Amino acid sequence: MTLLFYLAGAVAVISTLCVIVQTNIVHALIYLILSLLAVAVVFFSLGAPFAAVLEAIVYAGAIMVLFLFVIMMLNLGQHSRDQERSWLQARGWILPGTLAAVLLVQLLNVLLVIDHDFVPTEVGVLEVSALLFGPYVLAVELASILLLAGLVAAYHLAKK
Amino acid sequence: MQGIPYEHGLILASILFAIGLVGVLTRRNIVFLLMSLEIMLNACGLAFIVASARWEQADGQVMFLMILTLAAAEVAVGLGLIIQLYRRYHTVDIDRLSEMKG
Numbered sequence: 546m547t548l549l550f551y552l553a554g555a556v557a558v559i560s561t562l563c564v565i566v567q568t569n570i571v572h573a574l575i576y577l578i579l580s581l582l583a584v585a586v587v588f589f590s591l592g593a594p595f596a597a598v599l600e601a602i603v604y605a606g607a608i609m610v611l612f613l614f615v616i617m618m619l620n621l622g623q624h625s626r627d628q629e630r631s632w633l634q635a636r637g638w639i640l641p642g643t644l645a646a647v648l649l650v651q652l653l654n655v656l657l658v659i660d661h662d663f664v665p666t667e668v669g670v671l672e673v674s675a676l677l678f679g680p681y682v683l684a685v686e687l688a689s690i691l692l693l694a695g696l697v698a699a700y701h702l703a704k705k
Numbered sequence: 706m707q708g709i710p711y712e713h714g715l716i717l718a719s720i721l722f723a724i725g726l727v728g729v730l731t732r733r734n735i736v737f738l739l740m741s742l743e744i745m746l747n748a749c750g751l752a753f754i755v756a757s758a759r760w761e762q763a764d765g766q767v768m769f770l771m772i773l774t775l776a777a778a779e780v781a782v783g784l785g786l787i788i789q790l791y792r793r794y795h796t797v798d799i800d801r802l803s804e805m806k807g
Contacts, residue, residue, distance in 0.1 A: 550709050554717045561721055561744055565728035570736060577740055584721075584751060591714060591758040596750075596766050603773050604747065608780050615784045616736065619791055625734075628798075632733050641730030649723040656712045656719065664708040665758050672763040673770075681767050688774040695778030702785030705792075 546590045546665060553586035568629040570621060574612055581605040592665035595673050714755030722748035735790070735797050739783045746776045 560580040567573035581604045588597035677685055721744060728741030750769045757765025787797070794801060 547709050550713075554713075557717070558720055558724070561724045564744065565724060565732065565737070565741060570734070573737065573740065577743070580744070581747065584747060587714075587717065587751065588754050591709070591754055593754050593758060593766055593769075596754050596769050599770065599773060600750075603777065604743075608743070608777060611780055611784055612736070612740070615787060618788060619736070619797065621797070625797070629734060633731075638727070638731040642727050645723045645727045645730065648726070649719060652719040652723075653716060656715050666761055668757060668761060668763050668766060673766045676763045676767050677770070684767070684771060688771060691774060691778050695781040699781035699785040702782065703788045 550587060550590040553583045553590065556580075557583035557587065566633070568626050568633065570616055570625070570629075571613075574609065574616065577612075578605050578609050581609070590665065592667040594667065595670045711755055711759040714758070715752060718748045718752040718755065721745075721751065733798055733800060735787055735799050738799065739780065739787070742783075743776060743780065746772055746779075 557580050560576045560583060563576040564573045564580060567576065581600060585597045585600040585605065588594075588600055725741045725744035725748060728744065729738055732738055732741065750772045753765040753768045753772070755765075757763065757769075790802065791797060796802075
């Protein structure tokens with residue numbers, strides 16, 4: 546499980562890096578799907594099988610298919626790829642990259658102080674569902690209303 | 706069995722979050738921007754799952770479900786906006802969309 550965690554984590558980081566440096570948008574999307582699947586494996590290795598399954602089905606499945614449909618509708622060709630390449634000059638990303646790296650180093654500084662090993666124990670579907678339909682039942686209802694609002698808004702916005 | 710130090714999970718989440726942040730700051734294509742936002746939301750979800758595993762409580766997974774719902778709704782609205790923008794201006798460059806000045 547430990548090996549699985551580190552392996553999948555490395556795959557997630559590398560493929561996410563590939564997403565933000567790609568110029569071809571479809572390739573970036575495929576890398577993003579790979580990254581999400583790797584994170585799903587990380588979830589599984591941390592003892593959260595329910596979250597891993599949802600990550601694979603909802604994130605890597607449903608949301609990425611939405612992206613794919615929109616990219617197909619936009620029909621971006623060679624022209625946009627050249628444009629992307631001209632936008633990805635060094636002076637455009639060095640400053641934001643440095644700032645984000647400084648923030649990351651600060652975060653890592655905070656995180657590396659604590660040191661506790663733990664053996665992941667599985668928190669299964671039963672515990673999650675008992676919480677979802679117990680104390681969090683109002684949050685579930687609100688989430689469904691949020692999804693309904695998203696549905697109506699997307700229908701209205703994308704209408705001709 | 707050898708355990709996983711839980712800060713390693715949090716470090717993975719922070720690295721993914723920082724990569725998403727770089728993506729949001731550097732790209733000009735609005736579809737890439739939305740994808741970078743997805744990466745950042747996913748990193749937040751990963752942090753919640755790590756906390757859930759560390760304290761062996763299911764609450765973190767419930768929060769992950771809420772983030773998943775939020776991401777789905779956000780992507781639906783965002784992609785609808787992108788389609789409408791592309792229809793009107795025939796571009797996905799966010800710097801060209803500066804007409805909306807309040």
